[in-house]
Amino acid sequence: MSTKTIAVLDENELKDGQMKEVAFEEGKVLLSRLGDQVHATSAFCTHYGAPLAKGVLTANGRIVCAWHGACFNVCNGDIEDAPAPMAIHSFKTQIKDGKIHVTADPANTLKKNMSRQATLRATGVNSTGKGVVIVGGGSGTFHAVESMRENGYPGPITILSKETYNPIDRTRLSKALVTDPAKLEWRTAADLKIKYGTNIRLGVEVTAVDIENKVVTLDSGKETLPYDKLILASGGTPRRLPIEGAQLENVFTFRGVEDAKKVDAAAKEGKRVVVIGSSFISMEIVVAIAQRKLASIDVIGMEEFPFESVLGKAVGAGIKKHHEQDYGVKFHMSSKVEKIIPQEDNANLAGGVVVNGTTIPCDFIVMGVGVAPATEFLKGSGIELEKDGGIRVDEYLRVKSGKDTKNVFAIGDIAIYPQQNGEETRIEHWNVAANHGRSVGTAIAGHPHAFVKIPIFWSAQGQQLRYCGLGAKFEDVIVKGDPGDMKFIAYYVKAGKIVAVASMQHDPVVSKASELLRLGLMPSPEEVRNGKDLLSIDISSSSTLQKVAP
Template identity: 75%
Template structure:
């Protein structure tokens, strides 16, 4: 017997054009969105980490942006628009009659806080003839490419080749929470990827060569080869180590994957001393994670005057430094590491770091000094690798060099891609990689989609820091100006400012510096009833 019901959920007058409201449906919740004279109903919570979408941002072209991490959905269909959403929203039937809004659905479905639907095309279409899509890498870009390929109707084979021994994970959780079990942060289980997404997973393998003319990749130095129709290069990055004495001692850790998280987690015990080399976002997120463990000392060494100065500026960097100091962190800024000192009893173990002539005692060392694109395997392929290790791509993320540019894509940390303003950039951020994967999936599935997303990232710094664009309770909104235009926005404890700012930047409706100085509130700008955009979602 069907449990589908049609229920009056709200009076029409209570939902104005451009508004969203979370309303009860049975014992659960749904999200109502009104665009013009149309009312749409979807599941109410983001499929990423369950944020209430009603607190997000709605635009006139039908996008709802999560207030926490920038995931975006189409309210008309429930489809994913932007990463890091791992699954689409469920869309319910809504109609207006006699001044009342009705929704038709199974009330039990709405009890699931992250209620989502599978991609439109499931694995039943995945066994078609052909070599299909081969993805080198097992990170955010790889997973989102798979989801996007199936969501947009690609029916061919998909193969993921990953050096890691686990399925794609939410890598951001590693530095923020020191997760040591990949099963707790995997996007989908291996069984789901195989059965529901029709994906062939080959884990623990390394791609060591690419032959663009033969259209195949070499695995593990010639032990195997695999042919492709379309190739997506998403290998990510490799952590760097400083070229100094002691950089490779056993208890000097870089940070990238589960094994790194396991090492730091095991070392960060009560009473231990740690020296963190580098004041990057990853380094400082690890500082936040381990500062709760009653360590004897935490020393941070940075080259700039303040942490995050190059990205966020001096004022915000100073405020965040002050917060971390209130938690017992000691900073050694504008400093250079001379060497890492080994134990006399065990020459393989670090016992201190020498900086500015002073030796900081250490039971373990974390080296967070950046990463380099993992593109060594492209040597001899015909694809030109730039001096920084990146690969230049066009607006569709196709590689620009080599004999088969129409069938090879580079995404994520390795991609040097064109921005809307014409500049080329390479951004080492997980969310950019995810959205690269989504764009490429759409293009390969038959609907070419240029990459025009506004970069968004977030960081756990005692409070939640948000950024979009190219003890002491810190709270701020910062605008970054270039050539008399606002090009980026950062905030802390001001959600959903960055979600709104990313949409304003995308739509070309960002405030001017003069408007901000005059006191105009970014959140007051109407982007949900703009006539020129409303017609896009109809």
């Protein structure tokens, strides 16, 4: 490694609370100024490569990516929030003769080398004892492992996953129909074993848990495994409507790589698809297959507009218009599926969906009607399951029921956890599971802190939809812009406060909104109606440090 020191910018061109991307030979560096201190880091987010200069900086050194909410510490490059899978480089700076000088290895300023391995304070290699057992192999699991080792947990970690591949970037299944798990894995099996000291067991199913004796049972009694700490990260199971024909061979639900393979194989030129459900997974699949020259794409939804319960009528109507005009989608809204009928020449395959007395012909069906918490294996464990199968946890994500409420954690789709507004909610966002994992990893390593992240999600709908907050059962929506043009900001109001924000083509508004919600600095609905711009609110300059410091 050979470093160089280069003057990259006049000092007076970088103001307090400002970020600026600058050239470093053939690479790029991000400069961030916090008071008198200038910090230099990689210029790109390690999640999907977004330019961090377009994100949001806070006075205590958090930088939030504009695309998907990944967060880093500009003082050292460490990960603050998911979905960042790797840290960013941190470079030395010096102000001399009115210039900002950066010392870096030029190779580390190139976009292809933007990430670095986070500092692992423990690896667990050659560790002994029972350690931590994680049930599930998704986003929460990956980030829990990462966080435990970053924060110095030295003991064994065992992952038990029904899936046959390492933890993957599951969001790309519905958004892009990627079917090769090797292209989706966050870490290779070798890295998980060697760098993280993790024993990952794939294709195994936990069928029971004995909380009192701290033992999990695999594959209906074939094996038992003891633990000291248990993380329940089993995710969700796709629902099927309880209707005639729902089990036919070409009626697909969507969760894992095998589901993506089935849809990918079926979605060929000239074929007809019926999509049951008009929310995010369903509509992402519609976008993913829209360019494949299918004969028809029919979407059936119970609401008047797609996404209505989450995004409201105006936004739902705008996105519906886009799908109709750009993708030729035919919607059957305010409708209920009566049954699925088989093909005349093959009773095992669906040939049509009956809606409102009319049969919509099809060659295959995608049923995207939500997921149920995958918690059946916990029946009889003493952990209380709610009606929907969820598990109530405390602010540290520890289970609130059963004989051990100190050493058992539940995260992700199965966890009903406390929110900033005082409610308890189960949220099926990939990013929530990831940040749950990071929080639990910190706690197990001996540094517990209450989970207070603002939920963030995104969806590919022709343009990138971004959303943050807790907008369930909103009472009003303030819309700026035209959702029909796929360019807008929507503010969701409940009990006189803005509780969530969605946008298209207005980055980094949602990233800024997530920080304002987290800090309790979101302006009032009246201020927003009167033109208040979230991006104009200062949380970056050193004068605001007292407001933003934890």
